Amino acid sequence: MEHPPIHSxxxxxxxxxxxxxxxxxxQLILQTAMDSIPAAEAGFLFLHDPLIxxxxxxxxxxxxxxxxxxxxxxxxxxxxxxxxxERMPIRIxxxxxxxxxxxxxxxxxxxxxxxxxxxxxxPCCCIAVxxxxxxxxxxxVTLDNFTDAQALTEHDLESLQIYCDLATMAIEHRRLFRxxxxxxxxxxxxxxxLRQEHERLQVTMDFHNQINxxxxxxxxxxxxxxxxxxxxxxxxxVFDLLLTPMGYLPxxxxxxxxxxxxxxxxxxxxxxxxxxxxxxxxxxAAQSIIVTPIVGTDRLLGYLCxxxxxxxxxxxxxxxxxxxxxxxxxxxxKKEAVQQSxxxxxxxxxxxxxxxxxxxxxxxxxxxxxxxxxDHYAVMxxxxxxxxxxxxxxxxxxxxxxxxxxxxxxHHTIIIVxxxxxxDKEERQSQFxxxxxELRRDRQLLSGIGRLYQGLDKVSRSYKDAExxxxxxxxxxxxxxxxxxxxxxxIRFFMQQSYEELEExxxxxxxxxxxxxxxxxxxxxxxxxxxxKYDRNxxxxxxxxxxxxxxxxYRLGRIQELLGYSFDHGDEWFNxxxxxxxxxxxxxx
Amino acid sequence: xxxxxxxxxxxxxxKCNTFAIIARCPQTKRFGAAAAxxxxxxxxxxxxxxxxxxxxxxxxxxxxxxxxRGIELLRQGLTANKVLDDLLxxxxxxxxxxxxxxxxxxxxxxxxxxxxxxxxxxxxGDQFCxxxxxxxxxDVLPAMERAFERSADLELVERLLAALKAGSDAGGDxxxxxxxxxxxxxxxxxxxxxxxxxxxxxxxxxLERIYYSNRSVLIEQYYDWVDTxxxxxxxxxxx
Numbered sequence: 001m002e003h004p005p006i007h008s009x010x011x012x013x014x015x016x017x018x019x020x021x022x023x024x025x026x027q028l029i030l031q032t033a034m035d036s037i038p039a040a041e042a043g044f045l046f047l048h049d050p051l052i053x054x055x056x057x058x059x060x061x062x063x064x065x066x067x068x069x070x071x072x073x074x075x076x077x078x079x080x081x082x083x084x085x086e087r088m089p090i091r092i093x094x095x096x097x098x099x100x101x102x103x104x105x106x107x108x109x110x111x112x113x114x115x116x117x118x119x120x121x122x123p124c125c126c127i128a129v130x131x132x133x134x135x136x137x138x139x140x141v142t143l144d145n146f147t148d149a150q151a152l153t154e155h156d157l158e159s160l161q162i163y164c165d166l167a168t169m170a171i172e173h174r175r176l177f178r179x180x181x182x183x184x185x186x187x188x189x190x191x192x193x194l195r196q197e198h199e200r201l202q203v204t205m206d207f208h209n210q211i212n213x214x215x216x217x218x219x220x221x222x223x224x225x226x227x228x229x230x231x232x233x234x235x236x237x238v239f240d241l242l243l244t245p246m247g248y249l250p251x252x253x254x255x256x257x258x259x260x261x262x263x264x265x266x267x268x269x270x271x272x273x274x275x276x277x278x279x280x281x282x283x284x285a286a287q288s289i290i291v292t293p294i295v296g297t298d299r300l301l302g303y304l305c306x307x308x309x310x311x312x313x314x315x316x317x318x319x320x321x322x323x324x325x326x327x328x329x330x331x332x333x334k335k336e337a338v339q340q341s342x343x344x345x346x347x348x349x350x351x352x353x354x355x356x357x358x359x360x361x362x363x364x365x366x367x368x369x370x371x372x373x374x375d376h377y378a379v380m381x382x383x384x385x386x387x388x389x390x391x392x393x394x395x396x397x398x399x400x401x402x403x404x405x406x407x408x409x410x411h412h413t414i415i416i417v418x419x420x421x422x423x424d425k426e427e428r429q430s431q432f433x434x435x436x437x438e439l440r441r442d443r444q445l446l447s448g449i450g451r452l453y454q455g456l457d458k459v460s461r462s463y464k465d466a467e468x469x470x471x472x473x474x475x476x477x478x479x480x481x482x483x484x485x486x487x488x489x490x491i492r493f494f495m496q497q498s499y500e501e502l503e504e505x506x507x508x509x510x511x512x513x514x515x516x517x518x519x520x521x522x523x524x525x526x527x528x529x530x531x532x533k534y535d536r537n538x539x540x541x542x543x544x545x546x547x548x549x550x551x552x553x554y555r556l557g558r559i560q561e562l563l564g565y566s567f568d569h570g571d572e573w574f575n576x577x578x579x580x581x582x583x584x585x586x587x588x589x
Numbered sequence: 590x591x592x593x594x595x596x597x598x599x600x601x602x603x604k605c606n607t608f609a610i611i612a613r614c615p616q617t618k619r620f621g622a623a624a625a626x627x628x629x630x631x632x633x634x635x636x637x638x639x640x641x642x643x644x645x646x647x648x649x650x651x652x653x654x655x656x657x658r659g660i661e662l663l664r665q666g667l668t669a670n671k672v673l674d675d676l677l678x679x680x681x682x683x684x685x686x687x688x689x690x691x692x693x694x695x696x697x698x699x700x701x702x703x704x705x706x707x708x709x710x711x712x713x714g715d716q717f718c719x720x721x722x723x724x725x726x727x728d729v730l731p732a733m734e735r736a737f738e739r740s741a742d743l744e745l746v747e748r749l750l751a752a753l754k755a756g757s758d759a760g761g762d763x764x765x766x767x768x769x770x771x772x773x774x775x776x777x778x779x780x781x782x783x784x785x786x787x788x789x790x791x792x793x794x795x796l797e798r799i800y801y802s803n804r805s806v807l808i809e810q811y812y813d814w815v816d817t818x819x820x821x822x823x824x825x826x827x828x
Contacts, residue, residue, distance in 0.1 A: 051816075072816070108823065189694075196667075200671070269681070275683070275703065278681065318678065
C-alpha cells in the first residue's frame, strides 16, 4: 500500500482535530480527503443512524446538499449501502457497473441523487470506503469522478482508506466527547437532585433528632413548640379541641383564628380525615393557616396551627408539622395517662383517709404523696373546678407554695390542703389566712373550707366541716363565694341541732311577733332582725329599713310589748338575739 | 386558582379505582405506564408520560390536573419526591388521591391517601412503581411486581402489559374491568406507544390485541416516521 504524503496526512489530522462543530468537522473531513485525491470531483460522507438503521448524508461536495441530505440509504442499497453492508472498500471504474450498483436504490433515493448531481446523472467512476470502528461500520465515504472512468485509482482508494481510518478516529473521538459531556450533564443533574434530597432529608432528620431528644428528656409542649418555631420560623400555636390556646410562639403575637373557624370546610375535613389542611384566610388571601391535627389513639386532641404566606407555603416541610403533631399527641396522651393513674391513686388514698383509718400502708402512701403525719390539713370543697377556674386555683396554690391533693367527685372538687408541720402556730395561721384571703378574692371559686387540724387522721373532721360550709353556701344562694368553718360563729352550733329543735326555740321566743306579722301584714320581724343585725344602732337600722325613726321607736315598743321582754335586760336581749340568728339561719333564703 | 376543599360525599361515579404501573426502562431510558380500571376511558385521565422527564399517574378520587402539573414540575428538574410533595401540598383533597411519580433518574415516589378504598397500596421497585386501590385482594400488586421483574429481558411496553395482565389475573379492580391504557414515550411530540381501550368487557386483552396487531405499523417504523416528519420527506414503505 502506498501512503499519502506525510504532509498531506498532517494537514488532514490538523484539520479534522480543529475545534469546529461536528457538522463542520464532517464537511472538513470530506473536503480535505478530496483535496488530497485530486481526481475526486464530488463526494459524500454517510453516517449510520442506529435508530432508523439507515445511512444519512452528513457532508457533500459537488452535490446539492439540500437535496442530498434527504437521502436515507438502507444497508445494501446503492454503492454506499453495499459498502456499509459488506464493510469492504470498493472501486468501480465502469459506468455500467456503477449504474448496475445503483439499480437497487429506492425511487426516492435515486431521485434525490439525480436531482442533487451538478455534473451529470451518474459518475464515470467512484471509490467508497467504510468507516470502521471496533468492528462496527459507522458510515461510508464515497468519492466520484464524472469525466474519466480511470481517474480514481487503486492508490486513491488506499489513500482514502487511510484518511477514513483517521476520520473514524476523529468522529469516534467526537462521539465519545459528546457522550462524556452528556454524562457530565446527567451527573450534574443527579448531583443537584441528590443535594436537594439530602437537604430536605437533613432538615427532617435534624428536627426528628431534636424532638426525640426533647421527648427522651421528658420535655413537653412548650419545648416542642420552641423547637418547631426555630425550624419553621413562622408563627405557630397549639389549640385544644375547643380552640383554647395551649401555647404559641412568638410569645408577643397572640394567635388569632378566623370566626367560625371550626365550621370552615377545611376544618370539617380535618376533623373527619384527621389529616392536615391549608386554610386560605378570607380577610387576606395571601396568607394561609396550616392546620395539622393532633391525634392520639385515633382521638382528635387538638390542632397545631402555623401562619404562612402563600409563597412560603410551598417550601414548607409538612413532615416537620406532622412529626411535631405526633410528638405533641404522644406527650398529651402520656400526661393524660399519668394523670388518670395519679387520679386513681389519689382517689383510693382519699377514700381511706376519709374513713379515718390510719395504718402503715396508708402512712407510706401519704409519704409518697408528700404528706406527713405531723403536718396540718384542711379540706376544701369546691364546685367542680374547670377551665379558667381551675387554672386560677392552681395559680393561687402555686404562688403560695401550698402543697395539696385534689380529687374530683361528681358534684365537687375536693382538695386536701397541707401546711407543713414545722411551722409555728402563728406562721401556720398566717399562711392559712393568706390562702383564705386569696381564694375569697377570686370570684370564680365557690368554696366551703373545713378547719385546719394536725394529722391525717383528722382530715375526715375537716371534711365534715367543709361539707357543712358547702351546705350553708348553697343554702344562702351563692351570695357568699367562700365559707370557712372557723368563721361561722354560733351557726356552727345551730348546724349541730335538728331543724325542729331550732324552730321550737324560735317559736318559744319570737312566736308573738311572727303571728302578729302574719295577722296584721306588719313588718315587726324584719325590723327586729335589722335591729339585732346593727347591734341596736338606731340610725343604721332606720337607714337599712328606710323608715322614720319614730316608726322604728313605735315598732320596737310594739315588739317588746308583744314579747314581754326588755331589750335593756341582758339575758332577755341575748335570747332575742339568739332567736333572730336562728330565724336567719332557718329562713334567710 | 380557586381552592376546592373535599367534602364528605365525593361524586361516586368519578371514583377512578385503578391498578397501574409506571416505569423507566434502564436500557432505553424510555418512560412508560399502564393502567386498568372499572372506570370508562381511564386513559384520558391518567397517566401523563413525558419522554424526557418522567411519568405521573393519579387515581382514586382522581384529580386529573395533578398529571400535567406533575410533568411541569418534573420538567423544572424536581425529583420525584419533591414533585409528589408539591402536588400534595397544592391539593386539598390529597387524602382522597393515589399518586405515583417517576423522575428522569428513574426514582419513584408514591402516595396512597387514607380515604382510598381497601385493598389499597403501592409498591416502589427499581425504576418502577405499582399502585392500586379497591383491589380484589392483597395479591394484585405483588403479582404485577413479579410479572414486571421476571420479564426484564423484554421491551418496556411488553413488560408493562405483562404486569397489567398479571394484576388482572390476580383479581384486579374489585368492581370489574372496563378500560385500560398503555403508554410508552420516546420522542417529544411524537407519540410512540399510546393505546387506550375506553369501554370493553376484556380491556386488557383488547389492549394487548391492539398493540400486537399494530406494532409493525406504528412501533417498528416509529423512528423512520419521526425522522421523515422532521426532515419533511415522505416515509417509504418497508420492503
